Amino acid sequence: MTAHAASHDEPHHGGTTSLFLIVWFTLVGITLFEVFLAYMHLPAVTMLLMLIGLSMVKAGLIMAYFMHLRFERLSLVLLLIPALLFCIGMMTAIFPDSLRLLHLRVGG
């Protein structure tokens, strides 16, 4: 078992220093673009969607490269990611209620 584990552990540490540097510069670049966006006076919903979208790209890059998920077996990705996305999706079900509260307010 240990010999077996060692034999397939090697290629999992994929990625070279230059690849990680490219990913890092992309992440910093997206961050600076997000700060720029914040000062663009966009409507709140447009800005929220753009910021969340960019943050999801950043999260994807961090998980894929820094957290090695890109170099792991697909079964691990399927174990972790769909369940997470499903639960996050379920949580968004509270938002219609917050809009309802907004309109229920006295003088709101």
Add this chain to the structure above:
Amino acid sequence: MTEHKLDATLDASAIASPWSGGGSPFAIGSKKLGMWLFIISDALTFTALLMTYSYSRLANPEWPRSVFPIWPAIAFSTTMTVVLLGSSLTMVMAVAAANRNDRKAAVKWLIATMVGGLAFVGLHLTEWHHLIEEGATLWKNPWGTPLFGATFFGITGLHMTHVMIGVIYMGFIAGGFGRGKFTPEDVEVSGLYWHFVDLVWMFVFPMIYLMSVKY
């Protein structure tokens, strides 16, 4: 990535009979799988907090929507983001060094990551101090509904706690790995935790800070 494919074929036997034992269906150790499962559950904790924040903000016309001026708040939080991303890069180098069994380099990179984490906490506390001086606390703030203070300090505080735990965790790993007590997998598992803390900040920063800039 051809090696990776070759690997998958070598491991086909493990998939063929998962019930015979000795196989590793996810091809990672139990520590790494445990950390991944923790990360998914912790991600949901932060998601719930950020969703609650957004829910309260959307439902409250008095929610402060223009709080953080470019100096000091946005300048500080942007610097903190870059510092945290930088510490993720040094963590990647630590894991790579550990996998090469270069213990000295791994410890050096781990210490660099800890310095990054401490710098983040220092900057964040300074930034908190600015807000507290302006009159923001857990139960009141000068900009709008009192709940803002509770959610702001709650979410950023829980994240800062994660950073501090990460620095202590890496201290143990660096000490143990330097003395040969821990394996490269232990370094890698601590790396997963650290990158996750970085990942969470990638959502806290835009949703808390950038959505409430003061023009």
